[in-house]
Amino acid sequence: MFSPTPYFKNKEIQSLLNTSKLVSLDLNGLIVDDEPVQVMATNKVFSPYGVTINNEYWITNCVGKNAHKFFEKIIKDFNIDNHPEIKPVKELVSLKNRYYIELIKEKLSTIVREGVLEFIDYINSKVFFRKAIVTSAEPEELEAIAGEKGLNITGLFDILITGADVKKSKPDPEIYLKLIEKSRTAPEFIIAFEDSEAGVKSATKAGIRCIAVPNRFTKLQDFSSATLVISNLTQDAEIIRENNLVITRIKAQKRSNKLREIEKLMAKGNKFLSTRVPIMCGAMTWVSDVHLVRAVNRAGAFGVLASGNMPPEQLESNIDELKKTDKIFGVNLITIAPNFQNHLEIACRKKVSHIIFAGSYPKASEVKKAKDSGAKVLCFAPTQQIADRMVSFGADGIILEGSEAGGHIGPVSTVVLIQQFLFEMREIPIFIAGGIASGKMVLHLLLMGAAGVQMGTRFVLSKECTAHQKFKEAFIRAQARDAMATPQFDSALPVIPVRALKNKGMKNFAKLQLELLKKLEEGKIDRTQA
Ligand SMILES: Cc1cc2nc3c(=O)[nH]c(=O)nc-3n(C[C@H](O)[C@H](O)[C@H](O)COP(=O)(O)O)c2cc1C
Incomplete structure (x- = not known):
């Protein structure tokens, strides 16, 4: 064992280093905290399709996963497989890699992890350490981050192994077996630094000791096979004991159990609407246009086009426009509108996926006509009697709307309707509407047996809604008591x-x-x- 001037103040970490002849560093996540850049590059790829990924989605579905796999998932989750301009996954991934390299140039100085350059300086100053970078990234990515135009550190390393050198990516041990072979060093003399579970597993499966240095995106992963888990690569790095990791993981586990329960509650509505969240943006005449429907669909909820009493040609062209990008959306038909029969004929002919009857209620023959076109049929019901009648007419789902709703309303409150109808009816999906504006309320309604909800007013306030800013501001300024029925x-x-x-x-x-x-x-x- 060598006894060089120590770098780490913590003796246990330093002694692990002292028993090594080869120090190997991962790149993404270890040298640079580049997940935000990955998110940005991915969002740049998907922005033409109206899709934006948030951090939560990224952590759950993308971190540490193969880009081809999670790109396929994004396309499915955000319903853009039917988009006329959607490109093959392979092309999208290479576009992302290009954007990533462009973005990394701008962001590099801000994403280098704390202490990493000092640590590289240290191992470089000790002649008895050989040094390697072992990364699943492509050579261009390594060059952009660590090459001459980047951090300019590749010259300090004896061995560089990238994704191009192996067939299987981490957690497969292939890449570390390659390191053993290339460096001609016995695995027990190698120490690898990794930030992710996949990286740690890859190294340890090859028989190499591994120090995990989790980052904010990987901190909840399972590092049980790591030799040590440490807080960062500064001289003051501390060991994160398994107890703390276990507590963090238990918390994460509890959270994911809760999420699974919520998924179960949402399953019925999501299946009916083909959504990720069973939230319908209720049709609002002259507000629920093609733009809002698309934005709602992209967010994983369910957009509904309002037909109001628009000229039939306009409804037809709106449906055509939407169909260019979206297979699934609702068309809301007002049964008392003078153009109703034309609207119904158009919705059936255009084979829209969901037809929603509102404004009084439809005849049994109209429900049948809509169903015969292949659409799923939803009917508004402002009273228990109408709800029962719509079920007997063959409606596939009911929107039970209480008098707390914005727009035209019925005579019964949401709470009363819930007790009269929701609690009694289990066969078909029921969506509750009227006065709903928070996630908590949505969850409570799901627990009460609703398949989902329909909201209107809340969506008016969204930035994607094209309603006039003054209209939105009036809602924001208003108190609850400022809304009243005519x-x-x-x-x-x-x-x-x-x-x-x-x-x-x-x-x-x-x-x-x-x-x-x-x-x-x-x-x-x-x-x-x-
Ligand atoms: C401005 C506005 C216009 C509306 N227009 C329609 C409409 O054209 N057709 C319809 O079925 N419902 C219409 N609604 C009702 C909504 O689809 C939705 O059911 C209702 O807004 C839910 O209540 P909430 O506003 O409390 O969320 C409208 C609501 C608002 C606020």
């Missing part, structure tokens, strides 16, 4: 109430009703005119 003064003049923010329009509508009622009473106009 009143009906006399059953002689029935009003389907709209729940909206109190404003001048609301006052004018009330005034108009009173004027019309007066004229009606005086016999100046009849009921139809009124």
Whole structure:
């Protein structure tokens, strides 16, 4: 055992180093903390398809995985396999690699891990250490990070092994067996530094001792086969004891168990809607346009195109436009709209995946027509009686909407409808709507037996919603009590109430009703005119 001037203040770490003749370093995640750059490059590849990956998705589905595999998953999860401009996975991955190399040049100085350059200086200053970089990355990536135009450290290493030198990537031991062969060094004299479970497993399976230096993306992985787990590569590095790792892992395990339970609760709705989260963005006339539907679909939820009373040609072209990129979305048809029959014919002919009947309720023959087109049919139900009738008409799912909803509303509150219908009906998926705006509420409704939810107002506030900024600001400024239903003064003049923010329009509508009622009473106009 050599006794060089120590680098690590911790004796246990240093003595492991002292018993080594060859020090091997991993590249990605160990020398540079490049996961954020990987995320950026991946997002740059998918941005033309409207897809953005967040850190949570990245950690769960991408860290330490083969890019081809997780690219396939992204395409499936974000429903873009039908996008007309989607390229083969191989092309997308090589595009990502190109973007990565471009981005790494800009970001390099900010992503070098703490202490790593000092540690490389140290092992370089001790002649008895041979040095290697062992990485699954391609040679171009190694060059961009560690070559002359990067950190300029490759010249300090005796051996460089990259992904191009092996057939199987880590955790397979092939790459470390190659190191043993190339360096002609017995594995017990090699010490490898790795940041990930896959890297540690690869080294230890080859019989090489391995010090794990987890980063923020890998800290929850299983490092039980590592010789030591340490906090970083500075001189003050500390050993992270298995106890602490176990506690962190138990926490992570609990979290993933919870997530699995939530997945189970969401399964029925997700299957029905082909989504990742069973949240429908309820149709909002002139608000739920092609843009919003796409954005909602990309986020893993369910977008619904509002047909309102738009000219039939416009509905047709909207559906055509959406179909260019999305196989699955809803079309909301208002049964009392003058253009309803045309709309229904178009939705059936265009074979949209989900047809949603709203605004009063459809006839049994209309439900049948929609189903015969191959669509899954959802019907709005603002009362228990309508819900029962829609089930008897053959609806595949029900949107149970309470009077807390924005827009046109029924007479019964969400809580009452839940008890009257949701608690009684188990056969078909039920989506709850009206006053829902938080993840907690969604989860509680799933626990109560809902297949999912439909939200409207909350989506108006999204940046992807093209509604006027002032419209959004009015919602943000408003208090809960500022929303009210338009009143009906006399059953002689029935009003389907709209729940909206109190404003001048609301006052004018009330005034108009009173004027019309007066004229009606005086016999100046009849009921139809009124
Ligand atoms: C501005 C606005 C317009 C709406 N337009 C429609 C519509 O055209 N068709 C429909 O079925 N529902 C419509 N709704 C209802 C929504 O689809 C959804 O069911 C409702 O907003 C859910 O309640 P929440 O706003 O409390 O989330 C509208 C809602 C809002 C806020």
